[in-house]
Amino acid sequence: MKKLLFQIFALLLCGVCMAVLLAACSDEPAPESGEPPAHTHAFGDWTVTTPATCTAAGVKTRSCSCGETETEEIAATGTHTYGTDNKCITCSAAWFFTEGLSYEAVGEGYAVSLGQATATEIVLPYYYNGKPVTQVAASGFASSAITDVLLTSRVTTIASDAFANTGLKTLVIPESVTSIAAGAFAGCGALEHITVITGNETYHVAGDCLIETDTGTLLLGTKNSVIPMDGSVSAIADRAFAGCVGLESISIPAAVTAIGKGAFSGCTNLAAVVFGATGGSWYVNTVAAPSGGIQVPTANAVTNAGNLTGTLVTRYWYFASAGDPGSGGTDDAKDDLFKN
Numbered sequence: 012m013k014k015l016l017f018q019i020f021a022l023l024l025c026g027v028c029m030a031v032l033l034a035a036c037s038d039e040p041a042p043e044s045g046e047p048p049a050h051t052h053a054f055g056d057w058t059v060t061t062p063a064t065c066t067a068a069g070v071k072t073r074s075c076s077c078g079e080t081e082t083e084e085i086a087a088t089g090t091h092t093y094g095t096d097n098k099c100i101t102c103s104a105a106w107f108f109t110e111g112l113s114y115e116a117v118g119e120g121y122a123v124s125l126g127q128a129t130a131t132e133i134v135l136p137y138y139y140n141g142k143p144v145t146q147v148a149a150s151g152f153a154s155s156a157i158t159d160v161l162l163t164s165r166v167t168t169i170a171s172d173a174f175a176n177t178g179l180k181t182l183v184i185p186e187s188v189t190s191i192a193a194g195a196f197a198g199c200g201a202l203e204h205i206t207v208i209t210g211n212e213t214y215h216v217a218g219d220c221l222i223e224t225d226t227g228t229l230l231l232g233t234k235n236s237v238i239p240m241d242g243s244v245s246a247i248a249d250r251a252f253a254g255c256v257g258l259e260s261i262s263i264p265a266a267v268t269a270i271g272k273g274a275f276s277g278c279t280n281l282a283a284v285v286f287g288a289t290g291g292s293w294y295v296n297t298v299a300a301p302s303g304g305i306q307v308p309t310a311n312a313v314t315n316a317g318n319l320t321g322t323l324v325t326r327y328w329y330f331a332s333a334g335d336p337g338s339g340g341t342d343d344a345k346d347d348l349f350k351n
């Protein structure tokens with residue numbers, strides 16, 4: 012009962028409020044007659060009072076003959092565009108890059124390598140000697156102490172073993188990169204995350220796997236990789252997971268028909284491998300020598316190996332299609348294992 016009374020009271024109170032508000036509106040004084048016509052501002056052209064930079068907003072101003080002024084913000088462009096002197100062509104801001112790197116002329120630009128640099132976090136220049144730094148040289152930073160690298164939007168090519176056996180933790184592939192050699196990042200066991208900048212038409216990342224989009228080749232994985240099961244990966248490149256000590260399990264989709272040399276070499280904690288295909292033809296590039304196999308630790312679980320039955324040999328797996336048992340190889344006992 013008390014509750015009902017309160018609700019009625021609240022409704023009445025609302026009604027009073029509304030009435031007061033309406034009364035206030037109608038009480039506004041009517042405009043007096045005979046007032047001079049209002050002045051309409053006539054503003055002149057905008058003039059830039061503070062130019063925008065690449066990173067900071069600017070200001071523009073315009074004024075009326077009555078003295079009234081208006082200002083408006085000019086948006087920052089948001090990005091620097093670096094010229095051949097590694098300075099922004101718009102705002103002259105300098106690009107600070109690692110000193111001591113070495114450069115070798117290649118094509119219309121330069122290939123870069125560690126040289127005398129002692130930094131562990133490497134920042135590449137956009138240009139050297141007035142020409143773009145377009146490549147990371149083969150083995151350019153291999154087995155060095157570097158932990159991070161910033162590749163510029165001039166880089167198109169990352170050559171074989173460019174960053175092999177380094178402590179890179181993350182990797183960002185710019186939009187400009189069109190060629191990454193297999194094994195360019197082999198042995199980067201600390202790698203946790205790979206990113207490809209949106210707009211790169213050659214590579215993409217899915218499930219933390221670096222994939223060459225057109226060929227469906229998985230070039231590089233990390234300990235966090237999960238190979239996409241949607242058919243977008245059909246091959247695993249040489250040394251794609253080499254030295255990936257944090258990788259504990261992997262599922263290889265049925266769509267994968269080729270696995271390159273040493274794809275899982277040095278994956279010392281890889282304890283479970285699940286094959287999506289149970290009867291397909293699996294093969295590697297060569298079956299004649301141990302280096303042609305996929306090196307894995309002994310005694311690890313292999314599920315759904317299908318016609319790979321018995322292919323766990325010493326520390327290598329050898330995959331061969333039914334018609335290609337690797338006959339003529341150096342080890343007949345191993346050859347037998349390829350037969351269905």
Ligand SMILES: [Zn+2]
Pocket residue numbers: 050051052053075076077078079
């Ligand atoms: Zn005015």
Ligand SMILES: [Zn+2]
Pocket residue numbers: 064065066090091092099100101102103104
């Ligand atoms: Zn700038």
